[in-house]
Amino acid sequence: MNKNLQEILNYYGSLKEPFLFIISYDLTEFYVKPLKELPEDIKYEIKEKVSSKIDKKEELTKYPISFKEYKKAFDSLQKHIKSGNSYILNLTFKTQVETKYNLNEIYEKANAKYKLKFFEEFVCFSPEKFIEIKKNKISTYPMKGTIDSKIENASAKILGNTKEMAEHTMVVDLLRNDLGIMANKITVEKFRYLDKINAGDKKLLQVSSKISGHLEKNWNEKIGDILISLLPAGSITGTPKKKTVEILKENETYDRGYYTGVFGVFDGSSLNSAVMIRFLEKQKDGKLFYKSGGGITCDSNLEEEYKELLDKVYLPF
Template sequence: MNKKLIEEEINKYGSLNEPFFFIVSYDFSKFYCEKLNKLPKDIKFDINSKKNSTSTHKTYVKKYPISFAEYKKKFDFLQEEIKKGNTYLQNLTAKTKIETSFSLDEIYEKVDAKFKLRYKNENDNFVCFSPERFVKIKKNKIYTYPMKGTIDSKVLNAQAKILGDVKEMAEHTMVVDLLRNDLGMVASKVRVDKFRYIDKINAGDKKLLQVSSKISGQLEDDWQKNLGTIITSMLPAGSITGTPKKKTIELLNHIEDYDRDFYTGIFGVYDGESFDSSVMIRFIEEDENNKQFYKSGGGITCDSNANLEYEELIDKIYLPF
């Protein structure tokens, strides 16, 4: 599958005003699209669900991450590329073997997340419980909500600390600028409606504060027939790549040493009137030997600290229930 074919397929469904579900891998190599009324039972999703869990108990996840030395090597490579002016922000990710007492089906049923997906076919078997929307389209307006910056809510003055952190401010500002430009490719009257507000996220044994922004733009009245063009023009998502996007993707492909596959791709639903979608972060896959792997990452800038970024990579491996 390639980007052009994906664009054409989504445009076709949109032109027919047919409610459908779709999923696209990070590199466009995998794509699935089906009418909502024909979706198989092995595909379950929940879009924009209302979070209602108040549980704070610790959920068992044993982690086997890459070593700090290995991570530092990748981190240092990216810092050199920043000094050369080739990139300013990168979302460096890694694949971590984990052990849990839960199946992927149980995880899907138990997790408390705004966007959930359980996907299984002959080649792929994963669950995603993402807090991050990609784009939403309603009444000819398109919205995106970049998320960058996370802190444990128990930290003293956590909200003031994360909003006042210079490194976090720079990282978030760069992502907002990138996504504003991405929206500008497909919409008019693009504006930042809300800059750096706080979302609360359940992370199993802790509550996290996540910094988000809201950006909007105006679409044409017949946006449905161009839905595929709109979506693929903005992929991969800026929040999980970096800036400048094209060069940063090249650098990440070179240094990450594993295949992101569906992780950091997107899934979405068109219901016949509006469209909503999510970036596939907080992601666990299972291989043919029933071994589970969690993929996670975080943003790197010139002000980043390797130790803190490595800790963040590991802290993002959790089950929110």
């Protein structure tokens, strides 16, 4: 399946044909379509700047995984960390939710840098850029670390937190190595800068970094090679990546599907893409599930991580 996806992406890239691509977390599912052939049931929007203004609190009824179930997975991950099998793992779960809005209304109202509605299957409103390629420069923007902006001295607390610093540094190192597979002259242009994002009834500060490298001039002919070499994204897996993915599969009680995969657009000369976090999925029986998670390290606090899982379940209106 991977090879087929790789060939399709390389093919459209070599033609300089503008296209949309949507790739699942484990690369087993994908959708690639020239923009001129895109069905009406698929909508996307990419904006570099969005407002963090909140008009009003939108109610979202949550039926999350129990604290006991979460603790079981958390404790298992801590054992793996203590055994040296992984240093950081992005643990995620799905939360059943109820809302008065349908997927299309959520897509239209959502305030986010990257928005995607995929038929009647899911809607994503992600704040996290994956990779961007302009000319022959590739950049990635790992996002790791979150705090409620209303907390006193929130900026200083998140940037001065040793657990958050270690977590973010490990992801930056992982992404530097990932970029080095296909690019050279890798540099960390910005390290741990803050973005303010709308999180429903609150505003969150999220910590990101910018890492860049240089590609060959014919990079458009190798879009498939580039994406496959970088997936799954380091910020939503952990390090070392291969072993961490195995551990997460053992401990997460569901299949991520397209959640934490990537979507993006090649416009014929440049590429922009996002990690599919902030993700609401509609099952065939009509039930809605919101998927969310956070990074676990040896310094993680069980109660705080469980709270973060639930805090990330929101509608960004």
